[in-house]
Amino acid sequence: MNPVIPLMLVGTLFGFAVGQTYISKYTGIILANVYQSFTTGDKKLFYESVFKGLGVIGVSALFDSSIQFIVALMGWNWRKTLCFYIQNVYFKKSLFYKIIAFNDNIDNPDQRITSDIDKFTTLLASIVSNCITGPMVVIYYTYLCYTTIEWYAPLIVYAYFFLGYFVNKLVISPMVSINYLQDKLEGDFRYLHQRVRNFSESIALFNYSKNKSNKPKRKTSDASTTLRKSDSVDFSEESADESTVINRKNRTPFTKTGNTKSSISEEKRKKLEEEFLVEERQAKIQFESLLANKKRVIFWNFGLTTTSDLFTYLSPLVNYFIIAMPVFFLHTKSALLPAEVTVQSYNCIMLASGFSQYINVSTNISDLAGFISRISSMIEVCSKVLNDDSYETETSSLNEKDGSNDSLNQEIHVNTTNRSIRLNQGENIILDDITYFTPKGNQLFSNITVCIEKGKNLLIMGPSGSGKSSLIRVINGLWPFFKGRINRPESDKIFFLPQQPYLIFGELEEQILYPLSKKDKRIPKKQLRELFARLDIDYLLDRENFIKKSAQINDLTHNWLNSLSPGEQQLISIIRLLYHSPQFALLDEATSSIPQSLEEKVYQIAKELNITIISVGHRVSLLKHHDNLLRFDKYKNWFFEEIDHNQ
Numbered sequence: 238m239n240p241v242i243p244l245m246l247v248g249t250l251f252g253f254a255v256g257q258t259y260i261s262k263y264t265g266i267i268l269a270n271v272y273q274s275f276t277t278g279d280k281k282l283f284y285e286s287v288f289k290g291l292g293v294i295g296v297s298a299l300f301d302s303s304i305q306f307i308v309a310l311m312g313w314n315w316r317k318t319l320c321f322y323i324q325n326v327y328f329k330k331s332l333f334y335k336i337i338a339f340n341d342n343i344d345n346p347d348q349r350i351t352s353d354i355d356k357f358t359t360l361l362a363s364i365v366s367n368c369i370t371g372p373m374v375v376i377y378y379t380y381l382c383y384t385t386i387e388w389y390a391p392l393i394v395y396a397y398f399f400l401g402y403f404v405n406k407l408v409i410s411p412m413v414s415i416n417y418l419q420d421k422l423e424g425d426f427r428y429l430h431q432r433v434r435n436f437s438e439s440i441a442l443f444n445y446s447k448n449k450s451n452k453p454k455r456k457t458s459d460a461s462t463t464l465r466k467s468d469s470v471d472f473s474e475e476s477a478d479e480s481t482v483i484n485r486k487n488r489t490p491f492t493k494t495g496n497t498k499s500s501i502s503e504e505k506r507k508k509l510e511e512e513f514l515v516e517e518r519q520a521k522i523q524f525e526s527l528l529a530n531k532k533r534v535i536f537w538n539f540g541l542t543t544t545s546d547l548f549t550y551l552s553p554l555v556n557y558f559i560i561a562m563p564v565f566f567l568h569t570k571s572a573l574l575p576a577e578v579t580v581q582s583y584n585c586i587m588l589a590s591g592f593s594q595y596i597n598v599s600t601n602i603s604d605l606a607g608f609i610s611r612i613s614s615m616i617e618v619c620s621k622v623l624n625d626d627s628y629e630t631e632t633s634s635l636n637e638k639d640g641s642n643d644s645l646n647q648e649i650h651v652n653t654t655n656r657s658i659r660l661n662q663g664e665n666i667i668l669d670d671i672t673y674f675t676p677k678g679n680q681l682f683s684n685i686t687v688c689i690e691k692g693k694n695l696l697i698m699g700p701s702g703s704g705k706s707s708l709i710r711v712i713n714g715l716w717p718f719f720k721g722r723i724n725r726p727e728s729d730k731i732f733f734l735p736q737q738p739y740l741i742f743g744e745l746e747e748q749i750l751y752p753l754s755k756k757d758k759r760i761p762k763k764q765l766r767e768l769f770a771r772l773d774i775d776y777l778l779d780r781e782n783f784i785k786k787s788a789q790i791n792d793l794t795h796n797w798l799n800s801l802s803p804g805e806q807q808l809i810s811i812i813r814l815l816y817h818s819p820q821f822a823l824l825d826e827a828t829s830s831i832p833q834s835l836e837e838k839v840y841q842i843a844k845e846l847n848i849t850i851i852s853v854g855h856r857v858s859l860l861k862h863h864d865n866l867l868r869f870d871k872y873k874n875w876f877f878e879e880i881d882h883n884q
């Protein structure tokens with residue numbers, strides 16, 4: 238991080254704060270002159286004061302807006318630094334996956350990066366600004382109060398401020414944990430709705446069938462089963478909104494927010510369970526918890542703002558008390574001139590305002606503490622996971638310059654004495670005595686020893702949840718394994734296709750280039766069409782061209798891909814594999830949504846391209862495309878056998 242820009246910003250802010258503090262003194266003097274002109278009837282003094290006032294107030298306003306501008310820039314700059322820092326770590330060594338798969342301490346990492354950092358840096362910048370301008374005002378007006386009144390004037394203002402500070406502190410302490418919880422609940426609530434958006438079609442389809450089965454039997458006329466007009470209207474109403482009409486009946490309005498605890502009452506939960514769709518119910522339960530905690534935040538905030546406002550509003554009375562001291566209590570003066578009162582009062586008010594900036598800071602500290610806790614725990618977990626060897630299966634790549642035989646099977650990284658990964662030049666993948674677990678520590682399989690030679694496809698079959706995909710994750714390096722040795726080519730020689738295809742934001746060409754991008758490489762139009770034509774989906778290129786030409790929407794290339802069928806999506810990711818032609822490909826049920834005829838074609842093309850495939854699948858039709866079978870059973874036994882194609 239380059240510290241020059243933040244330091245320059247803080248320096249500029251300091252300069253503006255000095256300017257603003259200094260010029261503010263003249264506002265008091267000008268006010269005093271205006272009052273004097275009233276009491277003496279001096280018209281010239283009046284005009285002179287108003288004219289000077291215009292200049293002073295104009296410059297003051299400029300200083301004020303400049304300070305706000307610098308504060309906004311500081312927030313922007315800190316956000317940039319912090320966000321890039323966390324992003325750099327987050328995307329390193331697939332940490333985003335590891336945090337979600339292996340760590341339960343970080344809820345909603347996306348919210349922490351996208352929203353919490355922004356709020357934190359904005360708030361921090363305004364607090365820093367208050368901390369710079371506050372002391373300046375306090376020091377300067379302590380001096381002015383002392384010179385224009387007496388030594389006791391600043392002392393009384395100081396005592397008043399410390400009283401306010403301690404009262405506020407009592408209220409702030411419990412607010413930190415409440416604010417922290419609120420941020421978490423907001424993130425969970427947003428995530429829930431995000432899931433509804435992502436799975437909107439599945440949810441709608443499920444609820445359509447649910448409502449159909451729940452739908453009350455319609456009355457039919459005794460005489461005939463033909464529908465009367467009123468029946469048909471009734472029917473259309475029931476089916477019009479498949480997910481809500483039935484549930485809207487007897488719906489309880491959610492206007493009450495329940496108790497102030499973060500969870501909702503059992504009675505309400507039961508009611509929700511009876512009346513609403515699963516997603517609607519979950520969203521409402523989540524929202525109820527959020528509202529309950531928000532109510533606590535509002536109540537505590539009320540206490541905090543009441544005490545801080547009370548101290549702010551009472552400060553003029555304290556000032557008048559200070560000014561009255563020599564006349565009514567100390568009897569050192571018989572009376573004060575109006576201009577004298579104006580200047581003294583103004584100086585006391587400014588001193589109090591310097592302190593009230595601290596009180597404002599203290600009201601923001603509880604919010605700030607919540608953000609600090611969420612962001613720092615994210616950074617802490619990121620660096621812990623990043624530096625933890627137990628998550629690590631690969632730390633460096635093979636030295637390609639060294640082509641000696643020794644380097645072919647060079648031991649790259651040894652995490653513990655009993656497990657290691659070796660990288661080779663691509664001749665095979667060997668699993669030697671591998672024992673692996675789920676991230677939650679449940680053992681999957683022990684002592685697997687398998688050699689996947691180049692050119693000999695391997696099929697992994699077994700019951701659902703037995704650990705087939707997990708083995709792919711272990712080979713890939715996503716999951717650590719407990720014991721054994723893996724000897725495999727470097728990551729760029731192995732390609733992975735998951736069951737759920739991953740399409741990026743971008744054009745079809747970019748889908749195929751991924752994980753490369755257009756900046757790295759381009760695919761000639763002819764080659765792209767040939768690739769798509771081989772798997773009979775070249776019509777997608779035409780569709781994309783049509784959408785591009787008609788330019789119906791700005792981000793057309795992103796949106797229309799979401800509406801592709803699962804089969805089309807799988808075919809696009811298969812084309813990606815064929816285009817990249819790696820030495821090995823790990824296909825995790827990656828052809829499950831395409832017809833068998835196309836599946837056959839895929840394996841045939843892969844053979845032509847010398848891609849050795851390790852497939853995970855359930856279809857018996859897959860057997861004919863593979864040479865070996867790794868079979869899992871539900872008793873955690875594994876069997877490695879050669880597939881006899883003559884049977």
Ligand SMILES: Nc1ncnc2c1ncn2[C@@H]1O[C@H](COP(=O)(O)OP(=O)(O)OP(=O)(O)O)[C@@H](O)[C@H]1O
Pocket residue numbers: 338339675676677681699700701702703704705706707708
């Ligand atoms: N991130 C995770 N944390 C904890 N457990 C997990 C995680 N991912 C998978 N598991 C568990 O590990 C076990 C093996 O999962 P895996 O995905 O390997 O099954 P599979 O054999 O590929 O199943 P399927 O045929 O249904 O795809 C399952 O019990 C699963 O619930």
